[in-house]
Amino acid sequence: MPDYVSNPTDGATKTRRGVATRPREDLEPPPLYKVLLHNDHYTTMQFVVDVLEGVFSKPHDAAVRIMLEVHHGGIGVAGVYPAEVAETKILTVHAMAQEHGYPLKCSMEPE
Numbered sequence: 001m002p003d004y005v006s007n008p009t010d011g012a013t014k015t016r017r018g019v020a021t022r023p024r025e026d027l028e029p030p031p032l033y034k035v036l037l038h039n040d041h042y043t044t045m046q047f048v049v050d051v052l053e054g055v056f057s058k059p060h061d062a063a064v065r066i067m068l069e070v071h072h073g074g075i076g077v078a079g080v081y082p083a084e085v086a087e088t089k090i091l092t093v094h095a096m097a098q099e100h101g102y103p104l105k106c107s108m109e110p111e
Contacts (some may be wrong), residue, residue, distance in 0.1 A: 031089040033108040035089055037066070039074045043102040051104070052078060055092050080111055 035056070037048065045067055054062035056079045069076035081089065090106040097104035 032080050033083055033086040033111040034080050034111050035078045035086050036080050036107050037070045037076050038068050038105045040103050043104040046104055055089055083094055
């Protein structure tokens with residue numbers, strides 16, 4: 001017997017070994033956070049572009065645009081993610097920056 005079988009009376013209900021379950025409709029999506037890159041006078045523009053492409057999966061043109069926002073405005077949004085994803089990306093950026101000898105910093109704030 002398969003783990004899940006459709007209930008013939010209701011396509012939205014599934015039965016698992018005699019226990020009926022329904023999808024939860026009352027769940028809200030997790031809150032989102034902006035990951036911010038902060039400008040400094042030491043991290044190269046190319047390294048920031050590499051971070052945006054590698055860590056944040058930005059296409060080259062978008063990475064250059066965000067890097068220029070950071071460079072000229074002091075701060076830029078690298079992406080918007082649930083809290084745990086944002087925290088992981090920040091830790092990854094900080095580790096990469098430290099490994100390459102740059103003081104690049106990231107932070108996060110609610111969207």
